[in-house]
Amino acid sequence: MTTFSITDDFYLDEAPFKFISGSIHYFRVVPEYWRDRLEKLRLMGCNTVETYVPWNMHEPQEGTYCFDGGLDLRRFIQTAQEVGLYVILRPAPYICAEWEFGGLPYWLLQDPQMKLRFDYPPFMEKIDRYFSHLFLQVNDLQYTQGGPILMMQVENEYGGYANDKDYLRKMTAAMRTAGVKTPLVTSDGPWHDMLENGSIQDLALATINCGSNINGHFERLKAFHGVKKPLMVMEFWIGWFDAWGDDHHHTTSTTDAVKELTDCLAQGSVNIYMFHGGTNFGFMNGANYYERLAPDVTSYDYDALLTEWGEPTEKYQAFRDVIGQIVPLPDFPLSTTIKRKGYGTVTVQDRVSLFATIDTISQPIASNYPLSMEQVNQATGYIYYHSAIGPARKIEDYRLIHCMDRAHTFINDELIRIDYDHDLGKTNQIDLTAAENELGILVENMGRVNYSVHMNHQYKGIKDGVIVNGAFQSEWMIYPLPMDNVADVDFSGDWQAGQPSFSRFALTIEETADTFIELPGWGKGFVTVNGHNIGRFWQEGPQKRGYVPAPFLKEGANEIIVFESDGIVGDTIIFHDQADLGPIQSNQ
Incomplete structure (x- = not known):
């Protein structure tokens, strides 16, 4: 009998089961190294791997789907099974994950009325369509059909965003309609109203995300459940991520993490976030925004148990020692030879210069007003705006209106200023000295915000316009620069x-x-x-x-x-x- 159920405990084939899981994001690791990372997870004593699924990678343009190469989710799951691991799949349309736009595709913002992560019919329709493609890749890999997938997650940390229970219930129904048979979970922080906001207890098991005070947070989760249910930390944070401009690489105490892991396993199940972080290849890093914009660096090392490049750390061995006290540790040789060299x-x-080759890498668009990246069907990278602004004179009022994230201003191809975050939109002065003058503005998308309220306003490039001496400038040539064709x-x-x-x-x-x-x-x-x-x-x-x-x-x-x-x-x-x-x- 192959069954997995959630009642007063997790039951695998009717026997009590404890998740000892670690997070690996297949989309942050080259596929040639998937098996190596999964084998190292198994050798540490873990029985499960957890991964998010990034919608914006699998449907990069609306109606265009990618499930091959480094996005071959099916092969990643099958490889996990071959290594001896079960799988927790977190396919929510929103994943956070310090990933560009939290995994949401940029083209959602082409609807000016879009309400992300709410029961807004056009949003739900796009999710239904995506799910009809996504779950075809994995439905037969659910445990009851002989695959390794034991659980899937509904949405992600929704209680930190909103409390639209109709949305959560429709999300659940959409997953079921698309063929999901596994038990479902939600995961939220144990603070404030997050559990209450993000849980649908009659449809999905509530789990928590935290990095410390496990025993105290488990007491909170027990009280929230009301009846005996399994306790699980879905994201046990053992490190943290870095943002550009931070003065150091974040690391955490191995001693403290070992204590919290021990407490967690004594009472319940765990998913270690991250077991292996990997890399934000390309332009796919996310950003946070509280007092200022904080785009994440390219490395997603996270001070995880494996480094960004897959090497076991001191923390890995310490965790292996803890896990080895409760389960037998496997022993087998690694199948992938990995070397490091300095060349x-x-x-x-x-x-x-960019300006000398821009016509070979971009097809310009003529417009009376600037268009944002979203308006020209561009997800990431840069965008360049060019306009003739007339004879020599003093510009007293130069402003970029609703511009994100970092803008270079050029006069006659000479760099005049660079504005970033809070400086964008401020009034500046420019002296024009040539008989005729050309204005150029190169704008970089530094990574769409992946968490909290700023997500609804992630239009990149220039959305509203450019003020020149108090009036909007017109007649622009716009060059999309996704930079996916540097061979040209x-x-x-x-x-x-x-x-x-x-x-x-x-x-x-x-x-x-x-x-x-x-x-x-x-x-x-x-x-x-x-x-x-x-x-x-x-x-x-x-x-x-x-x-x-x-x-x-x-x-x-x-x-x-x-x-x-x-x-x-x-x-x-x-x-x-x-x-x-x-x-x-x-x-x-």
């Missing part, structure tokens, strides 16, 4: 110091291995390796080097292209055999 210093070969950059053009630019390097190697790229003296931008966008860099730190997994490389010649936005470039890049995530400050 040394590489010198630039070619360099071209024409390096035969001119390079001008101080302008945004592309630089090309050739790395010739005899053996592929994991490596870490450093850009000493460079400003801000992103790096591609053989066409793979490995993510952002910024001299603000704390992250100093970017992770390049070996599967992105090849024996022989490798093409590295660096885009730099601020006009601060070096002539070399360096490949190291060690990471540098920034200064470490721990509470140990």
Whole structure:
């Protein structure tokens, strides 16, 4: 008999079951390393892997679906089963996860009336359509059909966002209609009204997310249940994430984490968040916004049990010791050979200004007014606005109205100013000295906010307009720059110091291995390796080097292209055999 049920406890094939689970996000790990990370999870004594499912990756443009390569969710789940792990799937349309827009696709914002995560009919219709494709990938991998999926989650931390119970019930119904048979759970913080807001106890088991005071929070969960039900920390936070501009890489106390894990396993089940964090490849990092914009760095190391590059830590061994006291620990050899190498210093070969090649990488759009990224069907990257603004004179009132997130202003291709976050929208003055003048504005999406109330207003680029001496400027040429086609950059053009630019390097190697790229003296931008966008860099730190997994490389010649936005470039890049995530400050 293959059954999994939730009553007074978790029951697997009618026997009591304890989840000892760890989080791995398949979309943050190259697929060549999925088995390695899953094997290390199993070797630690865990019996389950948990993963989110990012809607914005699987439906990047409305009606276009991707479930192959690094997004082959089905293969990830099957690999977990082969390794001996069960699966908790969290397929909510919203995942948070410090991921771009919390996993929601940008194109939802093309509806000006959109109400995210509410019982708003157009939102629910889009979820239904997505679910009809998503669950076809995994329905036969549910446990009762011979697969490893034991539970799925409804929404995610909804109690920290709203209390629309009709929405939660319709979400549940949508999952059931799409073929989900497994028991369902919700997960919320144990503070304030979060459990009350986010739970639907007659349809899904309430679980909690926290990183400390497990015993106290379990008492709160027991009281909330009212009757005996299994206790579970769905996200046991054992580390934290870093934002650009932080003064250190966040780490946490292994001693404290071990104590909390011990307390958790004594009373209930656990999912360790994160077992392995991985990388925000491309432009897929999210951001938080409280007093200021705080975009997450490219690394999602999280001070997890495995490093960003998959190496077991001291905390891994300490957790393995705790788990080994309650379950037998497996012992088997790892199946994937992973090496790290430093390839040394590489010198630039070619360099071209963005303005000299912009027509080879973008098709301009003529408009009387600026259009946001969402309005030109663009998810991430940059967007450039260009307009003729007339003869020499003093502009007393220059403003960008509803612009996000970071804007470079150019006059006749010369950088005048860079505005970011709170500075955007302020009044500035510009002196025009040429007989005729051209205004250019390069805007970067630094990552849509992934949590709380700011999510409803994540329009990137310029949404409302540009004020020039008190009036909106018209007649624009708009260049979408998702930067997914750097192979089309024409390096035969001119390079001008101080302008945004592309630089090309050739790395010739005899053996592929994991490596870490450093850009000493460079400003801000992103790096591609053989066409793979490995993510952002910024001299603000704390992250100093970017992770390049070996599967992105090849024996022989490798093409590295660096885009730099601020006009601060070096002539070399360096490949190291060690990471540098920034200064470490721990509470140990």
